[in-house]
Amino acid sequence: MYELIDHTENINRLLARYGVKFGIYKNSQFHEQLFPFDPLPRVIEAEEFEFLNRGLSQRVQALNLFLADIYSEKKIIKEGVIPADFVYSSKGYLPQCQGIVPPGKIYSHISGIDLVQGKDENWYILEDNLRIPSGASYPMIARELTRQAAPSTFSRTRIIDNRNYAAMLKETMDYVNTGGINVVLTPGRYNAAFFEHSYLAERSGAILSMPQDLFVEDNKLYYRQYGGSRLQVGAVYRRLSDEYLDPLCFLPESLIGVPGIMDVYRNGNVALVNAPGNGVADDKGIYYFVPHMIKYYLGEEAILHNAPTYLAFYEEDRKFILEHLNRLVVKDVSEAGGYGVIFGSDLTREKLEDLAEVIKAEPRRSLISSI
Amino acid sequence: MRRLKFHYQMELTFDRPVKEHHFVFRCLPMEDRQQNCYGLTCxxxxxxxxxxxxxxxxxRTCVGEAMEFHDSLQVEASGTVFVDRSRETAEAEDAHPLFxxxxxxxxxxxxxxRYLEEADRGWNREVGGDYLMYLMNRLYEDFSYAPGTTDVTTTAAQALAGGQGVCQDYAHIFLAFCRLKGYPARYVAGMMEGEGATHAWVEVYTDGVWTGFDPTNNRLADDGYIKLSHGRDFGDCTVDKGCFKGFASQRQNIYVKVEE
Structure with a gap:
């Protein structure tokens, strides 16, 4: 492991050379930065890893069943397990997706579930990201480079290999593919995770395509090749958010979408990875109910627990929140990726009072956790 | 119950040719317990x-595309619809909480x-009658029908502030009222007996049934109305939607005829 520390600089240089970058939008300006490499790994022991594996699989399975239910019969609402308001006022709920059965009945193929280990050594779920989570490519390339820099670390230590991620991604796409090629759809160079899009496409053997490379004809999706010929597309790992995906179905002003793609998808003629409409399940307000979902759909207790969380929607919780606001973390339920998070301890008394007013006025909007 | 024949015709003309034109039409009537359709063509x-x-x-949506260069696009839809608004809808469909x-x-x-509060103050419970009918009548009296004053992006709040608009604006304002009052309400795009263009009205869910309110005409929707689609608002029910590649301005002509 010491070799790794010695090689930190080399590895960072290689990462820069490969363009391993991540972009952040701040004040509507795009800043791109290198992904910093930390040579000291967080070691998770095999037994614990297996435990996390079981817990996460259980959670993703329940979330998939929830999505299938919400976009069809909505039993979980009818039986009063989750209040209807939380589902229908969620920005992530897309009525356009009602009645669509995705190929393979899978909604969340790639789930980015954030875990945190508390001071009590227990693991907690921080949030679920089921729309277009980023991140898989960074440990992949970092592992590749660290193997080159310090091969002995890997021969002496028994480490679970992550180099099969691309093969698993390909397997996932092939499984839901309705006939045709696999593509990774990127909004383009100025997307925060463009490096990841290109890297995953290359590694999984899918074609990296820009929106203008795809078009719909006769209720099928095609990829435009050089020279004018075309290839049918059977699965799209799309890294474009729902609202921009199809100007005929969602935001009409979207210039980066593929017109008609939703109707092809609705007819079962292409698979979209992940399914549009998943935002309702990774909504931070719905997060509160995931343990109830696991119980409802699987008849099991949640293996991994949520971080202690309070919903301002419930009066009892609201009271607690307003009393302890300076020690809590407040999240806007419809934001993701670290946006819309406020730490009560950072605020002045005045700001705290303002925040309390917002919570009182829009109790549905805030989720409060103690970590 | 009535048997209505409808004919819908739309022509888009471009001043310069366009290509890769993708479109979605919601110009065929929907099928539910109050409407049975026969011989639909598009x-x-x-x-x-x-x-x-x-x-x-x-x-129902009709989706397709015209990939080659073209300077006009025509759509023609027709069919026969048996309409019976006296039949209950509730059994077949609950009010979607989204509405x-x-x-x-x-x-x-x-x-x-503020407008709604004022309207409420003017509502005399003792006189009785239906609150929603009262509200519709009030809107009808205060708002004037004036084509060209609003467009497809005008919201309920904007239209009400301007005091004039078309059926779509009447519908959006009435929808906003109903939802503020806690009634599930949905936007309806459709056609009315006679000749002209497409129409829009509102369905409100009360006592387990959906009732059609047409604030533009200050009356309830009856068997002379054909429903094309319903949704949260105009955005879900747009009759013609499309996008194309090309640098062209477009003109749209719509002709609708509904007869016995």
């Missing part, structure tokens, strides 16, 4: 395949809330 020129699908709200919430076009502003 054709386009330049000719191409149209796919008839059902969207998330249960509306209780404000949607993009119906988010109320201060002015709209």
């Amino acid at each position: 054709q386009i020129r330049p000719s191409g395949r149209l796919f008839v699908l059902t969207d998330g709200f249960g509306n 209780r919430f404000a949607s993009a076009y119906t988010v109320p502003d201060e002015g709209l809330c």
Whole structure:
């Protein structure tokens, strides 16, 4: 492991050379930065890893069943397990997706579930990201480079290999593919995770395509090749958010979408990875109910627990929140990726009072956790 | 019950040719317990395949594309519909909870809330009658029908502030009122007996049934109305939607005829 520390600089240089970058939008300006490499790994022991594996699989399975239910019969609402308001006022709920059965009945193929280990050594779920989570490519390339820099670390230590991620991604796409090629759809160079899009496409053997490379004809999706010929597309790992995906179905002003793609998808003629409409399940307000979902759909207790969380929607919780606001973390339920998070301890008394007013006025909007 | 024949015709003309034109038409009536459709046809020129699908709200959509250069696009739809608004809808469909919430076009502003409060003060419980009928009548009296004053992006709040608009605006304002009052309400795009263009009205869910309110004409929707689609607002029910590649301005002509 010491070799790794010695090689930190080399590895960072290689990462820069490969363009391993991540972009952040701040004040509507795009800043791109290198992904910093930390040579000291967080070691998770095999037994614990297996435990996390079981817990996460259980959670993703329940979330998939929830999505299938919400976009069809909505039993979980009818039986009063989750209040209807939380589902229908969620920005992530897309009525356009009602009645669509995705190929393979899978909604969340790639789930980015954030875990945190508390001071009590227990693991907690921080949030679920089921729309277009980023991140898989960074440990992949970092592992590749660290193997080159310090091969002995890997021969002496028994480490679970992550180099099969691309093969698993390909397997996932092939499984839901309705006939045709696999593509990774990127909004383009100025997307925060463009490096990841290109890297995953290359590694999984899918074609990296820009929106203008795809078009719909006769209720099928095609990829435009050089020279004018075309290839049918059977699965799209799309890294474009729902609202921009199809100007005929969602935001009409979207210039980066593929017109008609939703109707092809609705007819079962292409698979979209992940399914549009998943935002309702990774909504931070719905997060509160995931343990109830696991119980409802699987008849099991949640293996991994949520971080202690309070919903301002419930009066009892609201009271607690307003009393302890300076020690809590407040999240806007419809934001993701670290946006819309406020730490009560950072605020002045005045700001705290303002925040309390917002919570009182829009109790549905805030989720409060103690970590 | 009535048997109505309808004919819908739309022509888009471009001043310069366009290509890769993708479109979605919601110009075929929907099927539910109050409407049975026969002999529905929908054709386009330049000719191409149209796919008839059902969207998330249960509306029929005709989707297709014209990939080659063209300077006009015509759509013609026709068919026969048996309409019976006396039949109950409740058994077949519960009020979707979504219709209780404000949607993009119906988010109320201060002015709209104030208008509703004032209207409420004028509502005399003792005189009786139906509150929603009263509300519709009031809107009908205060708002004037004036084509060209609003456009497809005008929201309920904007239209009410301007005091004039078309059927779409009447519908959005009435939707905003109903939802503020806690009634699930949905936007309806459709056609009315006679000749002209497409129409829009509102369905409100009360006592287990959906009732059609037509605030533009200050009356309830009856068997002379054909429903094309319903949704949260205009955005879900747009009759013609499309996008194309090309640098051209377009003109649209619509002709609708509904007769016995």
